[in-house]
Amino acid sequence: MSLLVFLVILLIITGLVAGLLRGFAWLSGGLVVALLGWLAVWMWRLPLEESVTVWGRVIFLEQTNSLLKFTFQLTPFARVPILLMLAWGALFALIAALVQVERSFIPAIPFLLAALVVFLAAQPLLYAPFWLMLVAVLMGIIAQGNKPRPARAALRTLLAPLLAFPLFLFSAWVFSQSAVAAEDPVLWTRAWQALLVGMLIFTSPVPLHGWIVALGEAASPFAGAFLVGIWQIAVYAFLRRLLFAYPSITDFVDPGVWLPWIAVVQMVWAGVFMFGSQRLGQLWGYLLLWMFGAGFLAWGLTGELGSEAILWLFMVAPLVLVLAAAGLQSIVHRFGENPDYSQLQGATDRLPLSSLGFIAGGLFLLGWPLGALFPMRLATYQVAEYRAGNIFLWTMLAVALAVMGLIRAVRYLARPVGDVSLQRESRIVAWTIGGLLLVGGAIALNPGLLNAVAEQMLVWFNML
Amino acid sequence: MLTLDQFLALTQRLNNPALIAPSVLLVAAMLVFSDWRLALLAFAGVKVLAGVLFLQLMPPEWALQQWVTGGMVAIMWFMAARRVDIIRRKQMGVAWWKPEWRLNPATLLRLAFVLLLLVVIYTVRPYAPFPKLPADLARYATFLAVAGLVALGLGDRPMRWGFGLSLWLLAASFGIHVLQTDVDTVGMMAGIELLLGFAISYFIIVDGARFWPKPEEA
Numbered sequence: 079m080s081l082l083v084f085l086v087i088l089l090i091i092t093g094l095v096a097g098l099l100r101g102f103a104w105l106s107g108g109l110v111v112a113l114l115g116w117l118a119v120w121m122w123r124l125p126l127e128e129s130v131t132v133w134g135r136v137i138f139l140e141q142t143n144s145l146l147k148f149t150f151q152l153t154p155f156a157r158v159p160i161l162l163m164l165a166w167g168a169l170f171a172l173i174a175a176l177v178q179v180e181r182s183f184i185p186a187i188p189f190l191l192a193a194l195v196v197f198l199a200a201q202p203l204l205y206a207p208f209w210l211m212l213v214a215v216l217m218g219i220i221a222q223g224n225k226p227r228p229a230r231a232a233l234r235t236l237l238a239p240l241l242a243f244p245l246f247l248f249s250a251w252v253f254s255q256s257a258v259a260a261e262d263p264v265l266w267t268r269a270w271q272a273l274l275v276g277m278l279i280f281t282s283p284v285p286l287h288g289w290i291v292a293l294g295e296a297a298s299p300f301a302g303a304f305l306v307g308i309w310q311i312a313v314y315a316f317l318r319r320l321l322f323a324y325p326s327i328t329d330f331v332d333p334g335v336w337l338p339w340i341a342v343v344q345m346v347w348a349g350v351f352m353f354g355s356q357r358l359g360q361l362w363g364y365l366l367l368w369m370f371g372a373g374f375l376a377w378g379l380t381g382e383l384g385s386e387a388i389l390w391l392f393m394v395a396p397l398v399l400v401l402a403a404a405g406l407q408s409i410v411h412r413f414g415e416n417p418d419y420s421q422l423q424g425a426t427d428r429l430p431l432s433s434l435g436f437i438a439g440g441l442f443l444l445g446w447p448l449g450a451l452f453p454m455r456l457a458t459y460q461v462a463e464y465r466a467g468n469i470f471l472w473t474m475l476a477v478a479l480a481v482m483g484l485i486r487a488v489r490y491l492a493r494p495v496g497d498v499s500l501q502r503e504s505r506i507v508a509w510t511i512g513g514l515l516l517v518g519g520a521i522a523l524n525p526g527l528l529n530a531v532a533e534q535m536l537v538w539f540n541m542l
Numbered sequence: 543m544l545t546l547d548q549f550l551a552l553t554q555r556l557n558n559p560a561l562i563a564p565s566v567l568l569v570a571a572m573l574v575f576s577d578w579r580l581a582l583l584a585f586a587g588v589k590v591l592a593g594v595l596f597l598q599l600m601p602p603e604w605a606l607q608q609w610v611t612g613g614m615v616a617i618m619w620f621m622a623a624r625r626v627d628i629i630r631r632k633q634m635g636v637a638w639w640k641p642e643w644r645l646n647p648a649t650l651l652r653l654a655f656v657l658l659l660l661v662v663i664y665t666v667r668p669y670a671p672f673p674k675l676p677a678d679l680a681r682y683a684t685f686l687a688v689a690g691l692v693a694l695g696l697g698d699r700p701m702r703w704g705f706g707l708s709l710w711l712l713a714a715s716f717g718i719h720v721l722q723t724d725v726d727t728v729g730m731m732a733g734i735e736l737l738l739g740f741a742i743s744y745f746i747i748v749d750g751a752r753f754w755p756k757p758e759e760a
Binding site: 146225226232236241243248268 | 673694698699700703707710711714717718721722726727729730733734737738740741744745748749751752754757
């Protein structure tokens with residue numbers, strides 16, 4: 079059995095069992111956390127070659143599988159995003175089980191990860207986005223949360239892979255014709271342009287960013303944060319691999335130029351709308367967009383030199399995201415989905431730690447001191463200031479607008495209690511948020527804690 | 543009864559660029575109609591005509607997979623929308639056969655957009671130079687792609703998004719299949735369409751269930 083088949087089967091079985099146990103959130107969450115955690119540790123310790131034996135079965139680490147035009151192999155490169163995703167999945171499942179999110183979320187995590195594993199293992203590279211369509215469908219189903227609610231978020235999630243896939247197919251055909259470059263230079267150029275547009279679509283530039291905002295507004299806070307983060311890891315891994323496989327794309331447009339600008343536009347756009355938000359879900363959606371842009375900004379500014387830092391960012395980001403999501407989830411429990419600011423009366427009084435978690439998580443995502451992301455954001459801003467003055471100024475504007483948006487939210491959260499029957503937050507939520515604040519603070523004070531992990535990941539990540 | 547070979551020969555005789563005009567009108571109708579049954583009928587018509595037009599690019603047994611996938615998708619969407627509609631009508635006491643032709647501002651807006659699109663298509667004749675694709679089919683594919691994108695802007699309801707994304711895929715299929723007609727590529731495009739059909743039919747139900755007056759009784 080190949081490593082890929084083993085992983086996919088195990089993830090699907092876990093998803094099915096967790097689905098059967100979905101009525102018991104703790105049990106279902108515990109199972110998913112245990113298995114994803116075990117898989118992450120097991121994969122971390124795996125050798126790169128030969129085979130290993132698990133439960134009496136031999137797993138061949140370099141074995142390939144074939145289907146249609148695809149060849150699947152879990153290369154050391156693919157292990158890195160998969161490890162990150164397993165860690166994200168385990169953490170989100172753990173916190174989601176503790177704070178009681180909608181019960182379809184936890185069982186869906188392994189299914190989504192299984193689809194992503196297939197996508198990351200698929201070759202030829204230009205056909206791989208086919209599997210992103212499957213990922214997008216699963217993301218849409220998770221966003222919907224098995225609830226009668228507007229399908230806006232789910233529908234917009236389908237957009238990027240569907241728009242981009244034909245462009246990749248077209249490029250793949252042209253690149254497979256060895257004589258085209260000499261015989262038809264126009265067609266050759268058009269293929270590169272199609273590839274570039276396909277890559278751009280995956281980075282969700284404004285105005286294709288709508289799915290992120292819609293996830294914030296129409297999905298549960300945990301689902302929104304998880305899906306946006308996982309998508310960014312998958313897209314980052316895919317685009318990086320693509321840039322290595324087709325380096326000539328830089329003859330048309332340099333990613334070191336366009337990526338920071340795409341990211342800055344996302345961040346400024348998010349900042350403006352965070353500042354003008356009227357609903358908590360809207361604020362959350364634009365905060366996710368801001369975070370998405372900040373990730374690509376760091377990559378765009380540092381390029382290959384910053385790969386280790388990007389991996390560090392992806393390791394730490396879920397800690398901050400679950401902090402904000404847990405706080406928001408608790409607020410949403412009391413005030414309803416995507417509550418209007420005018421409804422938020424007495425939140426800080428009755429839900430002090432939840433409000434703190436949401437606002438502090440938001441500020442930490444922006445790079446506020448004492449948050450886990452502080453070192454990374456500070457480094458990004460410093461690189462921007464050193465390398466590209468314009469981008470730095472726009473970034474600072476985006477940060478300022480986002481901070482003001484969060485301060486506006488605090489003003490509404492801190493209004494006096496309107497409904498005396500409003501219940502206090504649960505003790506588990508309070509302890510969870512307190513614990514996440516402490517862990518985040520510890521990482522901020524000693525960011526080198528994770529350096530060894532990031533270094534090892536970088537070694538694998540360079541084995542393309 | 544026709545044998546398969548006779549049927550394929552018959553469809554090849556039907557293959558005619560004149561089919562593009564009715565197809566364009568059906569696309570327009572699909573985007574404007576507010577009654578999902580009529581819109582779905584127009585969608586089925588578009589897929590049938592597109593299947594015949596594909597005969598210019600590939601062997602009939604592969605060209606007609608548009609009928610198979612289009613038919614399966616249309617059936618999925620029909621069943622999903624019917625379930626939502628039947629429960630809603632039952633709970634509201636409205637007869638199942640009563641058409642829902644609403645001439646509200648949203649319908650008028652869609653009508654205005656689609657008319658604008660048709661006028662632009664007729665006067666400007668935009669043409670994306672798909673390599674190797676005959677000019678008339680390239681114009682048609684361009685129209686489908688633009689109509690698909692317009693459909694995405696006409697609202698956030700699942701079936702309308704399904705129409706929009708499906709039109710985009712259909713346009714892309716003309717561009718791709720003229721270059722690659724191997725079974726894997728045809729299978730991938732059909733697979734994506736079926737996946738989209740499945741997802742949209744699920745979203746039709748969960749989105750439509752919001753409008754049931756008594757969802758707990760459904």
